[in-house]
Amino acid sequence: MVKDFKRIDMGKSMNKPKLKIKNLYKIFGPKGESFIDPVKNGISKQELLDNHGHVLGLNDINLDIPEQRIQVIMGLSGSGKSTLIRHINRLIEPTSGEITVDDEDILAMSQLQLREFRRKKTSMVFQKFALLPHRTVAQNVAYGLTIQGQHEGVAKEKSHKWIESVGLSGFEERYPSQLSGGMQQRVGLARALATDAPILLMDEAFSALDPLIRTDMQNILLDLQKDLHKTIVFITHDLDEALRIGDNIAILRDGKIIQKGNPQEIIMKPADNYISDFIKDINRGKVIEVRSIMQKGSSKGVSLDSSCPLEDALKILNNEKNNECSVVDDKGKKIGKVTLDAAISALFREKSLKKSEKYK
Amino acid sequence: MDWLAEFPSLGKRDLRDLKKGIDGSFREWSRSNGDAIEAFFDPLYFFLVWLEKLLIATPWPIILVLVAAFAYLGSRSWQLALGSVVSFMLIGYFGMWKDMMATISLISVATLICIAVGIPIGILMSRYDRVQSAITPILDLMQTIPIFVYLLPVVMLLGIGRVPGLIAVCVYALPPIIRLTNLGIRLVDKEILEAADAFGSSYRQKLFSVQIPLALPNIFAGVNQTIMMALAMVVIASMIGVKGLGMPVLQAVQNQYLTLGLMNGLAIVALAIIFDRVSQRYGQRLQAHRYGKEHE
Ligand SMILES: Nc1ncnc2c1ncn2[C@@H]1O[C@H](COP(=O)(O)OP(=O)(O)O)[C@@H](O)[C@H]1O
Ligand SMILES: [Mg+2]
Numbered sequence: 001m002v003k004d005f006k007r008i009d010m011g012k013s014m015n016k017p018k019l020k021i022k023n024l025y026k027i028f029g030p031k032g033e034s035f036i037d038p039v040k041n042g043i044s045k046q047e048l049l050d051n052h053g054h055v056l057g058l059n060d061i062n063l064d065i066p067e068q069r070i071q072v073i074m075g076l077s078g079s080g081k082s083t084l085i086r087h088i089n090r091l092i093e094p095t096s097g098e099i100t101v102d103d104e105d106i107l108a109m110s111q112l113q114l115r116e117f118r119r120k121k122t123s124m125v126f127q128k129f130a131l132l133p134h135r136t137v138a139q140n141v142a143y144g145l146t147i148q149g150q151h152e153g154v155a156k157e158k159s160h161k162w163i164e165s166v167g168l169s170g171f172e173e174r175y176p177s178q179l180s181g182g183m184q185q186r187v188g189l190a191r192a193l194a195t196d197a198p199i200l201l202m203d204e205a206f207s208a209l210d211p212l213i214r215t216d217m218q219n220i221l222l223d224l225q226k227d228l229h230k231t232i233v234f235i236t237h238d239l240d241e242a243l244r245i246g247d248n249i250a251i252l253r254d255g256k257i258i259q260k261g262n263p264q265e266i267i268m269k270p271a272d273n274y275i276s277d278f279i280k281d282i283n284r285g286k287v288i289e290v291r292s293i294m295q296k297g298s299s300k301g302v303s304l305d306s307s308c309p310l311e312d313a314l315k316i317l318n319n320e321k322n323n324e325c326s327v328v329d330d331k332g333k334k335i336g337k338v339t340l341d342a343a344i345s346a347l348f349r350e351k352s353l354k355k356s357e358k359y360k
Numbered sequence: 361m362d363w364l365a366e367f368p369s370l371g372k373r374d375l376r377d378l379k380k381g382i383d384g385s386f387r388e389w390s391r392s393n394g395d396a397i398e399a400f401f402d403p404l405y406f407f408l409v410w411l412e413k414l415l416i417a418t419p420w421p422i423i424l425v426l427v428a429a430f431a432y433l434g435s436r437s438w439q440l441a442l443g444s445v446v447s448f449m450l451i452g453y454f455g456m457w458k459d460m461m462a463t464i465s466l467i468s469v470a471t472l473i474c475i476a477v478g479i480p481i482g483i484l485m486s487r488y489d490r491v492q493s494a495i496t497p498i499l500d501l502m503q504t505i506p507i508f509v510y511l512l513p514v515v516m517l518l519g520i521g522r523v524p525g526l527i528a529v530c531v532y533a534l535p536p537i538i539r540l541t542n543l544g545i546r547l548v549d550k551e552i553l554e555a556a557d558a559f560g561s562s563y564r565q566k567l568f569s570v571q572i573p574l575a576l577p578n579i580f581a582g583v584n585q586t587i588m589m590a591l592a593m594v595v596i597a598s599m600i601g602v603k604g605l606g607m608p609v610l611q612a613v614q615n616q617y618l619t620l621g622l623m624n625g626l627a628i629v630a631l632a633i634i635f636d637r638v639s640q641r642y643g644q645r646l647q648a649h650r651y652g653k654e655h656e
Contacts, residue, residue, distance in 0.1 A: 089558055119560030130555035134573045144559045195559070300377075 007084040017036045017064035018231040024061040024097030026083055026255070029054030032095040034218065045254045057083040059255040061097070065248075068229040072246030074236055080255040081235045085203050088233060090114055094144060101199070112325035119148050127204040129184045137163065137187050138172040145196035149201065155194075162190040167219060182213035189220070193228070200232045208234065220243055239278055243267075243287050264292040268346070284347050285311035290327055293346045294336040299324045304337065310343050317343055390517045400543060401523045408469050410523050412603075415461035423461075424448060431634065435641035440624075444638075447630040454604060462630065463594055463604035466522070470529045470590045474537050477530075480580075482541025483567065492542060497533040503597050507596055509531060515600055524601030533589040537582035545571045545580025580643040587639060591632045 007340055016146050017149050027035050027048070035043075035054050045056040065071045074118040075081050087099060089104060099106050101121060109117060123144060138156050141163055145155035163172060166186040176184050183203060192200055206214045218241065225232065238244050242249050250260040250310045251271075259271035264359040267288055284297040290313050291306040317323050323340035370378070388396075421443070427448050432441040451460050504645040511528055518524040548571050554565045572579070598606030603626045613620030 091554060115560045115562060117560075122558070124555065124558040125553055126551055128551050130549070130551040132552065132570065132573075134576075143569075147556075147559050147561050147565055212513075217371060331400060 004215045013331055015066040015068055018102065019063075019065040019233075020098070020100045020103075021061050021063045021087070021142035022100075024058055024084075024087060025095045026057035026080075026087070026092065026097045027054050028057050036096055044065065056255050057092075058087070058094075061255075061257055063250055063260065065231060065233060067231050068157050069247040070225065070232040070234055070245055071244045072234045072236060072249045073252060074239065074242045074249055075252030076237055079252040081252055083255070084252065085201050085233055085235055088199070088201055089124065090096045091116050091167075095228070107268070111141050115265075117145070119195065121197055122199045122201055123195050123197040124201040124203070125185070125188045125205040127194045127208055128174070129181075129188045129208075131184060131187055132310040133176055133190075136173050136175055137168060137179070140176065140187050141190045141194050143191055148195070162194045165224060166190045168264065180213075182209050182217065185209060185217060186220070189217075193224070196229055200230045203234065204235045204237065206241065207238065214241070221245070231326065239282060243282070251278070263287070264289060283311075285309060288346055290343075291332070291335075292340055293342045294327050295342065298326045298334050299337045299339045301325065303328045303334065304338065306330070311345055313338065314340070314343055373654075385420075385535075386513070390513075394517055397517055398523075401518065401527075404473075404526065405521075405523045408465060408526060411465040411469060412462050415465055416458055418458065420425070420452060431638050434638035436645070437641065440634075440637055440641070444634045447451060447473060451627045451630065454623055454627075456624060458610075459603070459605045459608065459624070460627060460631070463591075463606070463628070466526065466529065466594070466597070466604055467587065467590050467631075467635075470533060471583065471587050473526075473530050474586045476536050478534050478582070478586070479535035479579065481542050482538045482582075483572075484543065485538070485542040486545035486571075487563075495538070498523055499538060502531055503535050510594075511600060516630065520601035522602055525597040527601050528600065529590050529593045529597050532593050533586045536585035536589065537579070541575065541577045542583075544575030547578065548574045577643055577647045578622060580639070580646055584636065584639040584643060587635050588632060591635070594628055600621030 015268070025030070025036055025039065026041065029035075029052075032054060032317075035048060039056060039059060047052075048054050048056050061084060061145065063071075066093065071079050074083060078186060083092055087094055088101075090099075090109075094107065101117075105355050119302075129261050133141065135143070138159060140154065141159035145158060146152055146287060150158075163169060166189050168183065171183070173223070176187065179187070180338045183314035185208075192202075203283070206217045209217060222245070223234075223304070233295065234245055236245070246263055248260065248262055248268055250257050252258070253274060259266060259275055261269075266275065267279055267282070268282070270279055286309050289307045290304050290310065293310075294306070299322070300319075301320050302316055304316065306327050306329050315326070317325055317338065319338040320340075326334050327336045327338055329335050369375075375480070415638065424445050428441045428445050432438065448460075451457065481495065484494055507528070510531060511524075514524045515528055518527070551568060552574070553566065556570045561569070594602075594604060594606040594611050595608040596606070598604065598610045605628050608620050608624040609628075612624070
């Protein structure tokens with residue numbers, strides 16, 4: 001339980017950005033470019049649609065995605081998540097803006113370079129799996145390699161290890177239609193991993209699965225990530241999933257990023273009411289970690305891990321004589337202290353506000 | 361008020377001159393180019409004659425074995441294989457063996473030509489919307505224009521015989537395979553195509569590893585319809601000298617030989633049923649993995 005929420009580091013990663021997105025706009029429609037200025041001047045998505053018949057897909061996106069971390073992009077349906085992730089491998093062309101990968105401008109690539117980039121640098125997992133129904137599991141996993149021109153026999157040999165890593169050994173010769181949804185998405189994941197691309201794009205990859213299966217898949221992904229250290233862009237509309245998976249989270253609304261930060265920052269300092277609403281139903285005791293309510297100083301007695309969730313911390317704090325504990329980082333070094341009072345007020349801040357409004 | 365009662369038309373003389381002029385120039389054109397055009401179709405003629413002779417020369421037991429094998433491999437059904445063999449034996453027993461072989465060779469060659477011409481055209485239509493909008497009206501025309509109207513110029517050019525008959529059959533049987541190839545490719549799941557793109561497929565890789573395999577059931581339905589339409593043309597093709605089961609039917613109509621007409625007609629129907637069932641079952645097997653098990 002505690003382990004689930006443990007981060008590789010403090011989330012606010014020191015890794016340099018792998019992917020940089022700057023001033024990205026996407027306006028769907030025949031004359032998208034001519035509406036950049038109105039959009040910059042604040043015309044709303046609805047106005048643009050009603051008066052000009054164009055759809056505002058992305059509105060001034062700026063995002064640096066750090067190397068070897070999981071960047072979650074979250075938002076409700078229609079907020080532009082799929083549009084954004086498809087710009088990274090240029091399945092969708094931007095109306096204006098810049099996208100670089102390892103400081104290489106992907107918008108300047110020719111069709112041939114782009115194809116090579118997609119083969120070697122990125123791979124993608126889809127919401128509805130998008131497997132080839134006429135090919136076996138093994139052939140599906142080998143698909144990316146065969147596209148690179150590798151012989152099918154060799155490709156199948158190489159993909160074997162990935163089939164194993166997602167727990168599908170023994171299913172190599174089955175067809176996708178013979179597998180459950182969860183198993184199909186394991187194939188999708190193995191297919192994406194098999195090309196060894198450093199960037200993994202996942203568009204609501206687990207959204208179509210039952211909650212239990214979804215948790216399984218999240219575990220598989222997190223386990224694999226410990227060894228693989230890919231740069232993952234993970235899209236979801238589910239807050240629990242975002243908090244669980246993400247090292248960093250960006251929240252989209254109507255094509256605009258309204259907050260970005262690590263999970264703790266988003267829970268502790270929601271940027272606006274929209275996000276407060278979003279996070280009001282989460283189990284704060286499970287999600288908030290003691291590092292988020294840490295103060296200067298130190299204390300005698302038991303120390304807590306900085307990534308310990310409040311739920312577990314409460315009991316320990318309650319048992320301590322003066323209701324406070326030191327906080328240590330993952331190397332065991334003391335970095336501060338927490339108090340029971342701070343823990344309790346962090347748990348109830350949101351809810352008490354709501355209640356007092358209600359019972360006025 | 362006379363001009364209201366009668367539709368204002370071209371004068372009789374002008375009309376006759378117009379028709380004469382067009383006929384004359386076409387006749388002249390076909391006279392000067394006929395040989396070249398005939399030479400162009402020569403390989404087709406030789407292939408057709410060769411196949412027909414081969415089928416007739418092959419001992420009938422071998423043909424029966426081949427029929428059984430073809431029916432069984434296509435449909436995986438013993439009943440259908442047995443039914444096909446019995447039908448062939450009956451048709452042979454009533455003296456129509458040679459005509460049947462001639463018809464089968466015509467249908468086979470026509471189907472092969474339609475596949476070779478139709479599938480590439482269908483692929484082009486699916487790739488370019490402009491090609492689709494250019495070709496669709498031509499296909500509509502091919503399917504609605506009365507057969508005799510396009511038989512005429514073919515006969516004027518190539519005379520009477522197998523090749524003009526074959527061309528007439530192909531013109532009539534080509535549209536369904538083109539349409540269904542185009543449709544099948546256009547219906548391929550967008551997300552799967554996106555996956556192919558995301559992994560860096562070239563157009564050619566996408567075509568051969570995704571679009572055609574996924575469109576295959578539809579393409580095959582097109583092949584099936586093409587075979588059926590080719591069979592339906594057998595009698596009409598016999599009017600321009602194509603040998604086979606159609607010829608006796610034509611004679612029967614002209615001379616009121618009821619039994620002759622019925623027997624050959626039934627033989628054509630039997631062939632149609634066999635081709636249809638075998639190719640349909642084969643088409644269904646192609647889809648086996650496409651849906652969940654319950655659809656198999
Ligand atoms: N090809 C398109 N043409 C026009 N509008 C589009 C197109 N694709 C997406 N949109 C619009 O862009 C917005 C964002 O869509 P999308 O990125 O699919 O959202 P999400 O993935 O967050 O549900 C939506 O309003 C959608 O209707
Ligand atoms: Mg989406």
